[in-house]
Amino acid sequence: CYFSSKHSSLICSIFIEQKGESDDPIEVLWNINDRFDLREMVKNAITCAIIKENCTVKYTITFHIVKDGQDIFSCAINSFTCCAILMGISLKDTVISHSDDVCNVIYMLHKQKVLGFYIEGALQN
Numbered sequence: 242c243y244f245s246s247k248h249s250s251l252i253c254s255i256f257i258e259q260k261g262e263s264d265d266p267i268e269v270l271w272n273i274n275d276r277f278d279l280r281e282m283v284k285n286a287i288t289c290a291i292i293k294e295n296c297t298v299k300y301t302i303t304f305h306i307v308k309d310g311q312d313i314f315s316c317a318i319n320s321f322t323c324c325a326i327l328m329g330i331s332l333k334d335t336v337i338s339h340s341d342d343v344c345n346v347i348y349m350l351h352k353q354k355v356l357g358f359y360i361e362g363a364l365q366n
Contacts (some may be wrong), residue, residue: 269284
């Protein structure tokens with residue numbers, strides 16, 4: 242799935258394969274090595290969203306950042322959700338994200354609750 246917003250764009254791909262005994266059920270890969278905080282927040286949101294009970298498959302989610310802007314976090318969350326829905330992956334809830342100049346919010350649509358938020362350096366003087 243290619244997802245573009247006002248400031249950012251990226252490609253999300255989901256690969257499904259048979260899970261080995263020692264494999265984690267979810268692996269998230271990026272084409273960048275920096276932005277560790279961004280990568281961990283997105284991985285945590287994805288891990289919370291995917292139903293993993295009695296899971297015999299491994300999901301490998303890859304993100305390729307085309308344009309890295311201030312709303313890349315929300316762009317990644319929303320592209321994952323679109324890709325997962327198109328592939329028919331069982332999700333606990335539809336996870337969406339919104340960015341403004343101060344923070345990024347992850348929201349569970351049907352449970353109507355905030356899953357998490359990510360504050361960037363915009364609050365610093």
